[in-house]
Amino acid sequence: MATERTANQIKDGIDREDLPGYVKVTRDDWLRVAMDLLVSDGVSEVKVLTIGNRLGVSRSSFYWYFKSHKDLLDQLLHEWERTNTGILVRAAQTPAPTITAALNNFFRCIVDPNGFNHPLDFAVREWARRDGGVRRVIDRSDEIRTSALMKMFEAHGYDPSEADIRARVLYYQQIGYYALDLKETLEERLSRAALYLYAFTGVHPLPEEVEDFKVFARQVASQ
Template sequence: MSKVSSILHRDDPDKPPLGGHVKVTREDWLNVARDILISEGVGQVKVLGIAERLDVSRSSFYWYFKSRKDLLNQLLDDWDKTNTGIMVRHTEIPAETITGALNNFFRCVVDPEGFNHQLDFAVREWARRDGSVRRVIDRADTVRHAAIAKMFERHGYEANEADIRARVLYYQQLGYYALDLAETVEERLTRVAGYLYCFSGVPPLDEEVAEFTEFTRKVTAG
């Protein structure tokens, strides 16, 4: 769970102070709720528990949210905008080759500030208990898959082949994290050229592999 700073600022400085000695924002509530969702599951995402972690009064929660359900809805919306949004944007980054485009896609999953696979699986676990969340997950998967397929199509693949390659790429990526493999970054990097070839059917350029390797080492250092 991330540590919440004891010196925070409210979204609207014109509103009166919140209760307690810590002033928090809507994002602070969502950040702690997200941490709890990932580490303990949706059942433990409770107003009182979040307030205690933020060291503020429970009543301050209603400054930003109508109810716990409203908090969960906003948390789910935030997940969709970030995880789905960032993946779609990476498929749309211009690239001269399909292997270059694949490298752009992989950037969002190797960057710790990019696609949050732990959050994705927490939401999927939540969906097992809530049909409405399951429907949101299904829509997100459809949007992600379509974006990846379009990426292949832009590089000359027929629609049917683009669809299959997109499925293989997307399902493999989710499966990789589901298996929780204990590979080091360097181990993964030794397979970059092979992955790019298998996903595209095209040998990658040496400079593409080198550029992605440099990017990955930089964002995962430390």
């Protein structure tokens, strides 16, 4: 109800939803554009006015969903952690009959455009260079991710110390792959899939596991 709205949510005593041509946007819309700006231009360009202009709404719309610019950045960081870290953890926890099949679950979320968002991940890491609070969130997320991968290896019979090292090698390699901005084609990457699986696990994958992953990777690439 209007009587429950703050002064920032109402302008000149007029409910914007009653105005002709009013564009309804959601919290997710604000966060989506904020993420786009973070990736393309850095955190310094994640501005309320810029986002509002892109969405075609006034600044007052912002206050339906966020208390302040800092609140927007806090929620943006939380959304990054919920999605990117959550995606990796769920992949590591997906049941699999073998460790190589389990690793394929991890790689599926990496190659899927709707899965792990590596440009966003690096944008947040760049943000962390300037903000100690964000750095602490990054460190926490990295620990959660490597812990999930460690448990994945342990579930398939690796002792804790070996599982820890294999998890770190796997995770650091994947982060480093994108940090190097390598320009391999999909087929080049897939040609190495079986040996990657062997290198990370010490176990030769079943041919059908490799083929299933290749089929999945080609399907998502063609979408």
